Amino acid sequence: MSKLTRSVWAEVNLQDIAFNTQQFCRLIGRSQLMAVVKANAYGHGSLEIAHTVLANGASWLAVAIPEEGVRLRRAGIAAPILVLGAVGPEEVEICVAKDLAVTLYEPQIARILANVSRKLQKTAKVHIKVDTGMTRLGIPDGAAVEFIRNVTRLPGLEVQGVFTHFADAENPNQEYLQWQWQRFERVINALKREGIKIPCYHAANTAAAMFFPQSHLDMVRVGLGLYGMYPNGRRSIPLRPALSLKTRIAALKHVPAGTAVSYGCTYVTWRETSLAVLPIGYADGLSRKLSNKGHVLIAGQPCPIVGKVTMDHTIVDVGDLPVSVGDEVVLIGTSGHEQVTAQDWAGWMDTINYEVTCLISSRVERIYV
Numbered sequence: 579m580s581k582l583t584r585s586v587w588a589e590v591n592l593q594d595i596a597f598n599t600q601q602f603c604r605l606i607g608r609s610q611l612m613a614v615v616k617a618n619a620y621g622h623g624s625l626e627i628a629h630t631v632l633a634n635g636a637s638w639l640a641v642a643i644p645e646e647g648v649r650l651r652r653a654g655i656a657a658p659i660l661v662l663g664a665v666g667p668e669e670v671e672i673c674v675a676k677d678l679a680v681t682l683y684e685p686q687i688a689r690i691l692a693n694v695s696r697k698l699q700k701t702a703k704v705h706i707k708v709d710t711g712m713t714r715l716g717i718p719d720g721a722a723v724e725f726i727r728n729v730t731r732l733p734g735l736e737v738q739g740v741f742t743h744f745a746d747a748e749n750p751n752q753e754y755l756q757w758q759w760q761r762f763e764r765v766i767n768a769l770k771r772e773g774i775k776i777p778c779y780h781a782a783n784t785a786a787a788m789f790f791p792q793s794h795l796d797m798v799r800v801g802l803g804l805y806g807m808y809p810n811g812r813r814s815i816p817l818r819p820a821l822s823l824k825t826r827i828a829a830l831k832h833v834p835a836g837t838a839v840s841y842g843c844t845y846v847t848w849r850e851t852s853l854a855v856l857p858i859g860y861a862d863g864l865s866r867k868l869s870n871k872g873h874v875l876i877a878g879q880p881c882p883i884v885g886k887v888t889m890d891h892t893i894v895d896v897g898d899l900p901v902s903v904g905d906e907v908v909l910i911g912t913s914g915h916e917q918v919t920a921q922d923w924a925g926w927m928d929t930i931n932y933e934v935t936c937l938i939s940s941r942v943e944r945i946y947v
């Protein structure tokens with residue numbers, strides 16, 4: 579473990595990441611695993627995660643923006659990388675130069691890719707995205723076959739894959755998922771009928787990989803599950819949450835009943851109690867939405883967050899727990915028999931677990947255990 583410079587840290591257990599990766603490899607059998615490590619691997623640290631997933635069965639990586647891919651290349655990662663997000667005209671050249679596959683759905687970008695390929699004397703790799711109902715990026719499914727046919731004829735471009743993305747795969751009602759899937763299947767079948775050979779078809783994210791196995795195709799793109807989180811809390815295979823968020827008590831104060839706490843005085847103690855001040859706030863990713871909501875764990879005991887979360891500090895009510903300044907506090911993770919998960923935070927914050935770990939800011943040191 580490296581030496582900490584601050585008493586707020588996120589512990590990422592790489593054995594848990596390895597375990598989760600192996601679970602998905604087992605689940606998907608002969609399909610390939612693309613590990614989605616965008617947004618600093620959902621807050622877990624992209625380099626360390628990339629090395630771990632590649633050593634445990636993943637064969638592809640996915641990022642959101644070229645810069646994330648360039649960072650991986652600079653660190654010596656040679657595995658194939660797909661940029662899932664929109665690549666603008668000014669970003670095409672760096673993608674080709676660094677061998678980052680581009681998500682393609684736009685004739686204009688296809689032409690720029692062909693020009694850049696000629697200029698750099700390098701093949702431009704692309705995965706064509708088909709919009710089957712997410713209504714975000716992608717060529718509409720009705721126009722997909724013609725677009726793909728045209729792209730395969732462009733010099734300098736290599737179509738490595740064709741893919742789509744599901745909008746509602748975590749919903750136990752699979753009606754919309756089935757509808758999108760049928761539209762994608764129609765595109766696949768039309769391409770096959772025309773004899774257009776695509777090396778890799780992919781569609782599934784974590785939820786579809788778990789609950790809709792017919793969508794595994796040649797590859798699945800898994801993010802959330804690799805980090806040990808479940809889509810919408812729905813469980814299937816066993817996964818281990820890899821990230822814990824911890825701090826230490828910075829100050830303690832014994833206060834009488836009727837004491838107002840933090841900005842806006844939104845909490846007033848209803849009894850004589852002890853309050854612990856934690857040196858973590860919304861600038862670290864402890865959302866202000868947790869004000870007067872949720873709890874942390876100290877020595878295995880839940881202690882409620884009281885008053886407004888501030889930029890750098892948060893206050894919890896420790897009652898008559900025998901605690902001292904410097905004691906460890908678990909914000910996400912396990913303490914004694916108690917556990918607080920990113921899913922719990924998501925419930926308190928009225929969001930999803932994805933956002934909870936992505937919010938943990940660069941101010942919080944990541945420690946790999």
Ligand SMILES: Cc1ncc(COP(=O)(O)O)c(C=O)c1O
Pocket residue numbers: 614662743782783784785799800801802803809
């Ligand atoms: C296009 C695409 N594929 C796959 C994923 C991975 O999804 P999940 O984290 O649910 O596995 C994402 C994540 O947002 C995505 O945008």
